[in-house]
Each structure stands twice: as C-alpha cells, then as structure tokens.
Amino acid sequence: MKILGIETSCDETGICLIETDSDFSNVKNLSTSSRQVKILGNQLYSQVAMHTQFGGVVPMMAKREHAKNLTPLLEKCLEEAGLIKSKVESLKSKVGEEKEEKIKEILFRENDLFEQLKNLAEKIERPDIDAIAVTNGPGLEPALWVGVVFAKALSEIWNIPVIPTNHMEGHVVVAQLQQHDESKVESYKVIKPEVEKTNIRYSTFNILPVSYPAIALLISGGHTQLVLIKDNLQYEIIGNTKDDAVGEAFDKVARLLGLPYPGGRLVSELAEKERNEFPNKIPPYPLPRPMIHSKDLDFSFSGIKTAVLYTIKKIQGLSQASSSDEARLSPEISASIKQEIACEFENAVVEVLISKTKKAIEQYGAQTLIIGGGVSANKKIRNDFEKESKNLGINFLVPEVKSSTDNAVMIAIAGLLNIQAGKQPEVDFKANGNLSL
Numbered sequence: 001m002k003i004l005g006i007e008t009s010c011d012e013t014g015i016c017l018i019e020t021d022s023d024f025s026n027v028k029n030l031s032t033s034s035r036q037v038k039i040l041g042n043q044l045y046s047q048v049a050m051h052t053q054f055g056g057v058v059p060m061m062a063k064r065e066h067a068k069n070l071t072p073l074l075e076k077c078l079e080e081a082g083l084i085k086s087k088v089e090s091l092k093s094k095v096g097e098e099k100e101e102k103i104k105e106i107l108f109r110e111n112d113l114f115e116q117l118k119n120l121a122e123k124i125e126r127p128d129i130d131a132i133a134v135t136n137g138p139g140l141e142p143a144l145w146v147g148v149v150f151a152k153a154l155s156e157i158w159n160i161p162v163i164p165t166n167h168m169e170g171h172v173v174v175a176q177l178q179q180h181d182e183s184k185v186e187s188y189k190v191i192k193p194e195v196e197k198t199n200i201r202y203s204t205f206n207i208l209p210v211s212y213p214a215i216a217l218l219i220s221g222g223h224t225q226l227v228l229i230k231d232n233l234q235y236e237i238i239g240n241t242k243d244d245a246v247g248e249a250f251d252k253v254a255r256l257l258g259l260p261y262p263g264g265r266l267v268s269e270l271a272e273k274e275r276n277e278f279p280n281k282i283p284p285y286p287l288p289r290p291m292i293h294s295k296d297l298d299f300s301f302s303g304i305k306t307a308v309l310y311t312i313k314k315i316q317g318l319s320q321a322s323s324s325d326e327a328r329l330s331p332e333i334s335a336s337i338k339q340e341i342a343c344e345f346e347n348a349v350v351e352v353l354i355s356k357t358k359k360a361i362e363q364y365g366a367q368t369l370i371i372g373g374g375v376s377a378n379k380k381i382r383n384d385f386e387k388e389s390k391n392l393g394i395n396f397l398v399p400e401v402k403s404s405t406d407n408a409v410m411i412a413i414a415g416l417l418n419i420q421a422g423k424q425p426e427v428d429f430k431a432n433g434n435l436s437l
C-alpha cells in the first residue's frame, strides 16, 4: 500500500510518499521484520526565511507559497519514488470533460495551481498510489485550505481516496518511527529499474509498538497538550494551555531577546551555552513556574513571558540610571544577561512540563510517554524527559529531531494507521483550524 502525505498547516509545505506491506492495526503482534514502512519520496519546503522578516507567520502569504510549491514538490516526490511514467494527453481526454470542470471548481480560487497541476497531470501517467492523507487541521485555516483543495483535486484527477488527517495525531505517531538498521545500506538502490533509470533514495523505518495506556505531551507553536492514549488511536485531551503554547512562549521570549523568528531553537542554544559555561550558577533573574502546583493538568505560559519582559525592562532601567551616555541611548541588554535569561526561561518551562507530565503518568498509570511537536526538538526537553521516563520505569518515545517539526511523513503515517484501523475516505470535509484530537 502506498500513501501520499500532504502537509500545509503552517509554514512548511510537505509532500511525501510511504509504502508498506504490513498491517499495523495490531502492531503489538507484528514481528520486527513486518513492522516496516519505506519512505519512497520526501519533500519539504520551509517558508521560514520569508516569514522571519515579519516576525511571525503571515497566513495569507503562507497559503500563497503553499499553492506555488505544492505541484513542483509533488513532481519531485514522485520522481524520487520512481513513479513518474510519461504519458502525454490532455486532461480532458484523461479524465473527461465533466471531471475537468469539477477539478476547476475545486480549485476555483487557485487558477495558477490548477494550471500547474493540469500540466503535470497531462504529461504523466496516474502514479500507483492507494490513498492520500492530507492535514485538515489544526493550523492556519488559509494554509490548511490550500492543502485540502490540492488533495481533493488530485483525488479527482487520479481517482485516489482522501483521508483527512489530524496534524497533532501526526506529531504523536511520528514518535513511533524508528530508523531501520539496514536502512542506510538500502539507500541509493534502484528499486524500480523498469520505471526509472535514476537511483532512488529511500529509507526504511519500523513502526514501534506502544504499550498502553500512554501519555503524549504535545508541544508546538500552537499547542501545549497532555493527551491520554488509552489504546491504538484513542485520544483524550487531559491537559491544555490556558493561554500561550510553549513554542509561542519560546518565540516571544526570543523576540524580547532580539532573536529572529522562530527563535525557539536559538533561545535553547543560548540556554545550553549558559548551562555549560556556568553549571552551578544561581539564576540572577529568577522566573516563575506558573501552575506548577495546581491540581489539574493544565498549563499557562504567558506569565513567564511577561516576567521576562519585566525583567528586561528592569535591567534596561538600571542600565539607563547607572551607566554611560552610550548605554542610555541604547539600553540593549548584554549578551551574558540574554544567556542568563534564556537559561532560566528554559529551566522554568521544562520544570513545569515535567511536573505536569509526571502527574498525568501517575494519575493514569501510563506505561509509555510520547513527546511530539516542534518543541520536542529541544535538547534539554529530550534529555530531561528521557531521564524522567527511566526513573519512572516507563517507555519513552520521541521523534528524530528532524521529524519533530512539521513534515509530511507524520501525516502519511497517521493516514496509514487510520486507514488500517478502518477509517473511511471522505469527500466533503473542510479545513478546520481548530480541529481537536
């Protein structure tokens, strides 16, 4: 079975193609050799550089960029997978007049996208793909919308069913992927010489079984959630942020420290530098740990960000009052203070995340901890949660760093697991920015 994954929920355009012969509906009973998934093609285009100049993602620009890049990325992905076979014929004769009109209607606000897709469809044969998994939420609605209509148009052109897929579920299941030992050996093998002459790079992964109940901590730019997973694909949100998401707090603090968007990783790098240089230093600017002692499993991060703002203002005020004219004109805080603040901020966030996650694990008797979402790329979070899981004697699953942030592999995997669990394709679904697990 081959599944095409499409991801456009924010500022990454992702298209990927996976293949498997296995049935993962009961992954626990599968032998290691039959838990494999191959990534035949994987294309990711990041718009980050474009949004950086605006200090955050501009939804309509994100949508436009997705529309521009989806078709070229699809073509590259199919090429990478060796699934391009030339067959030149007009779209009308390939799909019929009625269908061509329908496809036009689906892409009625996206004329350029329609033309690009038409050109591709007119030069190649229908690729051998069994299903399309597309992110339909949560995320930025205009960005999601363009991915959804693209998937629907493809579905009409090539007669492939579409499975709407939850972005957050993608962040959960991608943690189950483990690079197969022989994957590196298999790289650059020609797997379909009769289709393509070029070498095909693919990697093989195992989908690891999960011992349930599991707790997933999902931390991204838009979400901070604790999720109880009672069994395969059965989710219940048991904790949520009351205001900012963790990634959002990282990005806002980055901005306060004069770092470019998205600054989460940069804040974390400053924090690590501070920790390495001064391992035993008492933080000179202590920050709060909001809701750490509350009985529920909810979070609040806007208070820490505000505390950082006040700390900086206070330092700037002091430097204005006490230092030279030069400092008065430019009350920039020094690099060493930025480092101290970044470190204390990261420590505060991680302490709160660990405390609440431990509470959830104990409360629900979890056997597995999964962390996912862009912030799970954070080194300290990965290390500290791994240590905690060891102490608690439970399994720990975290995605590879490069799969932590948004990508299409996670969507294809979520689509695959849902299809095999019996989820039916849909036609009339919409993009939903607030979709919940």
Ligand code: KG4
Residues within 6 Å of the ligand: 010, 219, 220, 221, 222, 223, 246, 247, 248, 250, 251, 262, 263, 264, 265, 266, 268, 373, 374, 375, 376, 377, 378, 379, 404, 405, 406
């Ligand atoms: O999941 P994701 O790629 O997109 C959303 O769905 O939001 O997450 C992006 C978020 C951004 O806020 C980014 O600053 C944060 O993940 N992030 C990090 C790190 N890498 C990415 N935050 C802290 N430390 C990192 N290393």
Ligand code: ZN
Residues within 6 Å of the ligand: 167, 171, 220, 221, 373, 374, 405, 406
């Ligand atoms: Zn995400």
